[in-house]
Amino acid sequence: MVTLPCAAVLFDVDGTLVDSTPLVERAARVWAAEYGIDADEFLSDAHGRRTSDRVADFLAADRVREATARLDALEASRTDGITALPGVLALLAALDDLPWALVTSMDKEQLRVRTGVAGVPLPPVAITAEDVPRGKPDPSGYLLAAERLGVDPSACLVVEDAPAGVAAGRAAGATVVAVTTSHPAGSLTAADHIVPDLTHVLPAPGGLRLTL
Template sequence: MTGGPATGGPAGEVRLPCAAVLFDVDGTLIDSTPLVEHAARLWAPEYGIDADEFLAGAHGRRTSDRVADFLPPGRVAAATARLDELEAAGTDGITALPGVLGLLANMNGLPWALVTSMDRAQLAARAAAARVPLPDVVITAEDVRDGKPDPDGYLQAAGRLGAAPSACVVVEDAPAGVAAGRAAGATVLAVATSHPPEALGEAHHILGDLTSLVPAPDALTLALA
């Protein structure tokens, strides 16, 4: 099975032939913004970091990669563990984003995987809180040498599903993830759930959320505004 160029359908619809869909998680399927921001605002003063500056570029990236932007290498591991500890302290405010639960419950035979910058424990806790199912193929922070915008996670997921990356649709919400999907050679669909559309301009298509996606065994159909 191979992907192909977008094809037209009824007015306002685009059909994206694909062999598999590779979803980002935080900000794409799950909203954990209140938890992440609360933890960062507790953590940042402990390390002399401005929380707003840290959060401004944190979304869509591995925690360790973002921490390394602010601290010397010898301090990154301990500081990352501390932030992970604070984020793991609860799941208050974590919810599935609009359209997600219905979409994942009705993928209609289209293979899919998750590629997240979270670690396995974070993913398990947040997915459970949001009632988001986990597929057989899940790529987490521990599975990649370099996090997004490096394409490694998406390349691994496509490989495990037996699909060519160019035949996959990547669904993302953050510029780093969009860049990773493009670097993998996939068609990138961005949702403007955490960033404004102008920040996602490298994506092939941009939607407000996932409510308008309709899966078929070999394609995704999306309604464009």
């Protein structure tokens, strides 16, 4: 076991707290067919990034807004299969006085719907795609969350599941804990610590305790 002291915990959402992967992949495949894009190529580096940023990798700038809105609409049309990942609800309920926030590449409505379906509570500070000029792996979201919590980013723990998010947390100066809920450990080696899921993370006085 290892205990990590911190002033706050900053959680990614999709793939870290909430599993909506089947829904997202189904929507992406419908969308990719409409736009003549290889769905597997699109999905290969989509997880953990803002939709608009990934769409911009494939389409001209003047098509990004409309195409992003279409993909968002496809994702919003269903909620089946959305669940909280193992250990999430118990950990969040046990954090007590330790401040925590969400930093997600989803927009506000996606966050509201998916956390609501999964039963994940929304904290006072939740940074979404609309709140930052650049998405992960840029650290803007994590820096803004730390600022709104009134803590130094270097005193935060970031909990992530995707390489882009791990890079964002490291760039923000935080200690990063990665969970292998969506990516293999080999693609998350930039994290400071890697655990299978949040059943291996427990609250501790002034921080979190990991069972490795």
